[in-house]
Amino acid sequence: MSFSVPFTAHEPCNIPKSYRVLASKSVERETLSSSIEADALVVGAGITGNTLAIHLAEAGKSVVQLEAKVPGWGGSGRAFGSVVPCHKNTEPAIIRHYGEQRGTRVIDAIAQGPALVADLLKRHNIDAAFDSGGWAFGAHTKAFEKTLQKRAEYWQSRGADVEYLDAQKFSRLIGSDYYQAGIVDRRALSINPLAYARGLFEAAHEIGVSQYTNSPAVRLKQKESGNWQVATPHGKVECQNIYICTNAYTKGIWPGLEKGFVPVRGWGATTTTIDSEVLADILPENHFITDTRQLWSGIRKLPSDQMHLGIGGPAVRTNGKADLKTASKRLKEVYPSLKSIEWKESWSGWIAVSTDQFPRILRLANGVWAAHGYSGRGLAMATLLGKELSFCNVESDLENLILPVEKLSRIPFHKLSPFGAAMLLRWYAFTDYLGVQNR
Template sequence: MQQAPFPLSPSLWAATAAAPPPTDPLQASAQADVLVIGGGYAGLSTALHLAERGVKVVLLEAREIGFGGSGRNGGQVIPGLKYDPDAMLAMFGPERGERLLRFAGATADAVFDLIERHAMDVPHVRNGWIQGAHNPAALRTAHDRAAQWARHGVDAQPLDRAQVARLIGSDKYLGGWVDKRAGAIQPLSYARGLARAALNAGAVLHTETPVTGLKRVDGKWTASTARGPSVVADRVVMCTNAYGGGLWPGLKPSIIDANTFQVATAPLSERLRAGIFPEGHVTSDTRNLLLYFRLDHQGRLLMGGRGPFREPRGDADWAHLERVMVKMFPQVAGTPFEYRWCGRVAITRDYMPHLHEPQPGLLVDIGCQGRGVGLQTSMGRAMAEYVATGDANALPVPLSPIVPFPLYGLRRLYVNAVVTWYRMTDGGV
């Protein structure tokens, strides 16, 4: 995600995160077995798992660790993908589909296991995710979704309206389902924890070092940087998500770089906190323009959702979320909003994570679809295994060609049209 171009207070996560480990810009040209581009969850996880294998790895980040989506998301750790188990099996067949289900189902485990194993300074909770249903059709879908995951051994349960109201603190949903594998983290602290773990394992991390070009000569990759020095490596793993820009031809038009907005209140009183997420769940709903909300580790109520495709121009661009929050939770009316932030996310054509290998030795990972914390942590581990061993079965999804969105230059127009349509079909809060 990207910092807004006008003065704002820091994001909630930047204001409350653990200190980052010390890193420096690249000062002199270097060599590595593997170069990782991007200091978010995917890049850091890849660097960590490669370094633990004894691979000489250098990571270059254009800004600071977790500057993009890894430091600006809602902090919800939700396993699975956008598609339900039956759909994934139909899309990929029984063998690969089952492998993908196991991978997707374990993504939350990967996050919480790393936090524990490396004793990371990351506030976290793991009491489950509730998906609230906003209309009768969505309620049927939610209950079917719970049943599908339950058939695969997951502790997933359907919920009625009263159950959802009690566990969330709002009566605006008709019911839903709960996935007890899920939880929440302080997302920027987690990115910084991954960076510290990667450094301790022997990876070399350089921040404030934008990569400006990639070139393959005589079987080696050379990455030029805006600072002047370059890195030569046998392999490159590119993990820039919505921020790859023009670094590789055709990559930017293969995603929609939509904007997502979030607000957070001041810490709630003990009285209010007793009735809002009393058991520590996190929530997102079944709307096409979904809403997602939770309490943070200091008792603030956080809500995220749609925003203008353009960059924000002022606090008014968050006003719709503030209104929605009070409609969803009228008990917080009058509580001041302390934080407003936003950024870019990468949406692929099929709402799946994509892995590309456009040239030998260059692996590109792109697309989170709202599940990036666990997904990209696990993807980094899988990519590290693939790069180290060459075993394509280590990858959860098959390598695919880079395919652009049609009429990419008009994306703002058709995204706005889709948003308008979804707003009408989703109904009011």
């Protein structure tokens, strides 16, 4: 078997400077320019690839890691930075999807996500977590109060540090009376995702992973021995197992892999530095906010005294600009004390959204594995699946993994999926708008 497709850089935007200044470690490695061998090849240096590389090396494997650009170039270096202990789908939906037994394991594993991230940060001495009281999740309309109350009760019954707060208490927590009510989830983390991804990359290097940057995997070939040979523009790697950890940044590396999800462009923006007296009353305990709307609603304070928002922008095109006008309106609605808002930078990144929002571990061929489809909740999930992938190899028993190992399934009429995604996002924007108007 042999596939040859050129790597295409389809990311029009740089990694945010707001993160780069806080993630200063050197991350350039040499370009692969020779033929080498290893037990395992990890393709991609985002959170999935870096966590996987660490776990494989810790298990005693010789590991090569290839990154097309620099570590954190993908979603991992561009994310909003909220590490939350729950999935986009509700817990009953998770049980329906995976069945009672596996579904319960999945819910538990996701709930442990922030703890898993915190453990890696601590173990590898990575300075990426912001000082934060956790996640403040607001009800943007009255109708959602009951939903949040039930959600808090569910997690409390499982012993989690989650509390439902009425309008007054929630307002005190976040320094704004915008919301009807909310819950505070103290398990969640607020991180600099680029510093996390790069800290993991450094940690993998320290435990012996051979890393190459600006070295895209462009061609995969199976040899008669069963081993795989992967070519980059100037070198080759031969190995028994390949792990494709390119998520939404996958382009042509394996036939049809990018047809397993819909690429959606997410956006973020940071303000210029804000006067510390004004900031003192905003998010006084550094919680990060999201709310019950369908579209981007994240607001947090960065240690650099900037506000950081998850915002809108063109969701399926590679051109166009962030919607800073709507972002300013939202920020002023929630925090009227911010009289004039100036934006320092905005950026975007690609998200791999699966049609059911569930992530996938894939066995593409004997010895070729992938994980993708985090659907915008990848910081903890990529950490978890990086670890899970380390148990996948030609000889392993895959039954004990948390997620099932699946075959690649392509979304029918995938070429039309950007139109479908654009329509759905417009519908969400409309229902969010109606909700806010009638609250």
